Amino acid sequence: MSRRPHVLQALVCAVAALWLLPFAWMVCASFKAPADFFSSTFLPWGDLGRLTFDNYRALLSNFPFFGWLLNSLFLASVQTVVVVLLSSLGGFALATYRFRGRGWMVALMLLTLMVPGQVLLPSTYELVNTFGWINSYLAILVPGAMSVFGILLFRATMSAVPPELLHAARIDGAGELRLWWDIALPSVRPTVGAFTLMSFTGTWNSFLWPQIVLQDESRYHLPIGMTSLVGLPEHDVPYGLLMAGTLLSILPVVALFALLHRDFHAGVLTGAVKG
Amino acid sequence: MTAASRRWAPWLFLAPFILLFVVFWLWPLVRSLVLSLHHTAGPQHQTFVGLGNYDFLLHDPLFWQAVWNTTRYTVLFVVLELAIALVLALALNHPRLRWRGALRFAFFSPHLVGGVFVALLFSLLLAQRFGLVNVMLDQVSGVLHALLPFIPATGNEINWGGRPALARIAVLLAGLWLSIGYAMLFLLAALQHVDRELYEAAQLDGAGRWQRFRQVTLPALLPTIGFLALMGTIGAFQLFELPYVLFHNGSGPDHATLTIIMYLYQQGFQTGDLGYAAAIGWAFTLMVLAVSLLQLRLFRDQERT
Numbered sequence: 001m002s003r004r005p006h007v008l009q010a011l012v013c014a015v016a017a018l019w020l021l022p023f024a025w026m027v028c029a030s031f032k033a034p035a036d037f038f039s040s041t042f043l044p045w046g047d048l049g050r051l052t053f054d055n056y057r058a059l060l061s062n063f064p065f066f067g068w069l070l071n072s073l074f075l076a077s078v079q080t081v082v083v084v085l086l087s088s089l090g091g092f093a094l095a096t097y098r099f100r101g102r103g104w105m106v107a108l109m110l111l112t113l114m115v116p117g118q119v120l121l122p123s124t125y126e127l128v129n130t131f132g133w134i135n136s137y138l139a140i141l142v143p144g145a146m147s148v149f150g151i152l153l154f155r156a157t158m159s160a161v162p163p164e165l166l167h168a169a170r171i172d173g174a175g176e177l178r179l180w181w182d183i184a185l186p187s188v189r190p191t192v193g194a195f196t197l198m199s200f201t202g203t204w205n206s207f208l209w210p211q212i213v214l215q216d217e218s219r220y221h222l223p224i225g226m227t228s229l230v231g232l233p234e235h236d237v238p239y240g241l242l243m244a245g246t247l248l249s250i251l252p253v254v255a256l257f258a259l260l261h262r263d264f265h266a267g268v269l270t271g272a273v274k275g
Numbered sequence: 276m277t278a279a280s281r282r283w284a285p286w287l288f289l290a291p292f293i294l295l296f297v298v299f300w301l302w303p304l305v306r307s308l309v310l311s312l313h314h315t316a317g318p319q320h321q322t323f324v325g326l327g328n329y330d331f332l333l334h335d336p337l338f339w340q341a342v343w344n345t346t347r348y349t350v351l352f353v354v355l356e357l358a359i360a361l362v363l364a365l366a367l368n369h370p371r372l373r374w375r376g377a378l379r380f381a382f383f384s385p386h387l388v389g390g391v392f393v394a395l396l397f398s399l400l401l402a403q404r405f406g407l408v409n410v411m412l413d414q415v416s417g418v419l420h421a422l423l424p425f426i427p428a429t430g431n432e433i434n435w436g437g438r439p440a441l442a443r444i445a446v447l448l449a450g451l452w453l454s455i456g457y458a459m460l461f462l463l464a465a466l467q468h469v470d471r472e473l474y475e476a477a478q479l480d481g482a483g484r485w486q487r488f489r490q491v492t493l494p495a496l497l498p499t500i501g502f503l504a505l506m507g508t509i510g511a512f513q514l515f516e517l518p519y520v521l522f523h524n525g526s527g528p529d530h531a532t533l534t535i536i537m538y539l540y541q542q543g544f545q546t547g548d549l550g551y552a553a554a555i556g557w558a559f560t561l562m563v564l565a566v567s568l569l570q571l572r573l574f575r576d577q578e579r580t
Contacts, residue, residue: 004371012366013374016381022400022452023384025407029399037405090292093285102285112300116513116563118536119556122549123307124299146295176284205389207516208536212544223391227520230398239399246395250388257387265464 030055030244037239055240056248065245067218068225073252075137075221076203082145083199084192091154092180096166106155109148118208125212139213144203150195157191157267158184193263201253222249311553321550328554338555340530341538342562348443348534349511352450356507357500360455364462365492379463382456390453394520397449401435401521408448409433436522439531446518446532450511458503465499466492501574505567512563515540535559 028042031051036044044050059065094102124143133139165187166179174182185192207223214224226245229237257264311328313321332338363382367375385393400407413431420428435445473491482490518532519525519540526533526541535555543552 004373005369008366008369009372012363012372012378015363016378019452019456020381020384022396022407025400026396041405041407041410086291086295089288093288097281097285099282099285105289114564114567115304116509116560118513118539119307119553119560120300120303121539122543122552122556123303123310125544126306126310126549127299127303142295143299146292146299148296148300151292176280176288180288201387201389205391207391207520208540212540223389226395227391227524230395230520230523239402239405242395242399246392250392253387253389254384 026243026247029240030247032240034238034240055238055244058238059241059244059248063225063229063241063245064217064220065225065248068220068222069248071219072204072221072223072249075140076200079141079144079203080196080199082141083147083150084196086145087147087150087195088154088158088185088188088192089180090151091156092158092184094151094155095158096161096163096179096184106152109152112148113152121209121212128213134213135215135219136213137219140203140206140210147199150199153191153195154188157188161187190263190266193260194267197256197260197264198268200256204253307553307556310550311557313550315548315550324550328551329558331551332554332558337530337533338535338538338558341533341535344443344530344532345512345514345534348447348450348514349508351447352511353504353507355447355451356455356458357503359451360458360462360503361496361500363455363459364466367459367463368466379456379460383460384456385453386457388453390516391520393449393453394517397445397452397517398521398523401445403432403434405431408435437528439527439529442518442522442527442531445521446514446527449517449521450514453517454507454510458507461499461503462496465496469495497574497577501570501577504574505570508566508570509563512559512566535562 025042029037031053032040032044033050033052033054036050094106128134128139128143131138133142161184165183169179169183205223206221207227210221210224214220217225217228220228222245226242226249229242229245310321312323312325314324314327315321366372367378372378388396401409403409409429409431412429412433416426416429419426433441435441469492473495474487477487477491513536514534515536518527518534519537521527522532526537536559539552539555539559542555543549
């Protein structure tokens, strides 16, 4: 067997450390007073007593950050639950039943994937405006409940569920809805996990559409709220506060990834590489 | 009864999706075609102008600047992203490398952060005097300058938002940091699926390292590279929030980082001309379709030969 690649190992570790340096810098910055930004790059090693929680305190007391955080959690969770349920239900229908129109429905869906969503922004804004949904979360949650990608993803993985399994359950008297919930969903667990992660991070980090439809500061979610703090001279927001807010904004997604990363690897990578 | 419920079940299960699809995809699609033929001021006031918006678009220098900016970013981004991701994946794929899982996560982690927060982070990383990038450039270039005087010292006051070229580099840096790890993940997974016997056979035939890479690894990776190139191109073409947040709700110095989607947003939702924004959207859609088809063909031909 070949020897351990010491040079390569050192090189890769060095590059990885450089890659993570921005995160380390951000964490340090979030605990620094404004004056210390110019005197120390990472931490004021000479006098660590200068580190402070002021940025976090000010973020929560002087700005509606906590409200934005709750809004983000609400939007991303509700959106994820709804889109996972609807996509898996639709994908189940396309994967297990033979019915007229199934073929062209799938073909139409594949076609829609080719059209970039941004072309729909002006007309969807007009539509949402006539519904009176400007400034309402319905403008985000209702259109976002539909995912062509999700439905195709569940169709692909649920076609591998053995028909005999469904048949046996039918004989035992299970209704069609139970087949979806009790048999099909549990057997594609990695897909559920991977799609949950994708939808949650997608909504959590969404920017353009929320920027268009959310207009009250109290309605903002984290991306809109945090960016509203930047570049406004009248706010004069301390740098450390911006970094504290950014750090708190990315932690929930990292936590969810830690929970679901096995599913992510199983559900996304293998499919993409083989297919 | 069961037969009847089995007939209706799929339609019942698909009903919510179909309803949402018609209201929030099909209708807006048709409506945006109609909108693009109107001059509008806000959602209420509209006048029919035929192909006027498209005619104006063809002669709008700002639109072409946005197209050129976006195209240049996309080409640079995709080439650099794939090249660096490939090098990292090959390094991480070494069979005796330690801590592979942790290293893989280190490179992937920026992808979890998302464009908005990466832009917020970079807006401070690139700040003058105290930003990490400027501090490091100052120190590294200082040492190099002392050793080799023809290399200029950069100082720590580079204003990344001050000059067009620097602003474009800043956006590219943020975009690459965000996505290289994601592409690397796919390449690494593909590398682990390459048939080991192919390498052994090549080695028996006396193929060197470079030849094994050219004859075995690269062909096996080609489908994944094609997939990533397509996804990367489509994603990069939609560039919006990185420059938008990085340069404080604007398009950078001399519109250097104005992108197509940013122009659509400005025209539709800041100026309030939804009709013109819809026309920009359709021009954008045609470009994305053209580039996608071209790339699909390119990689299909490559795989055949």
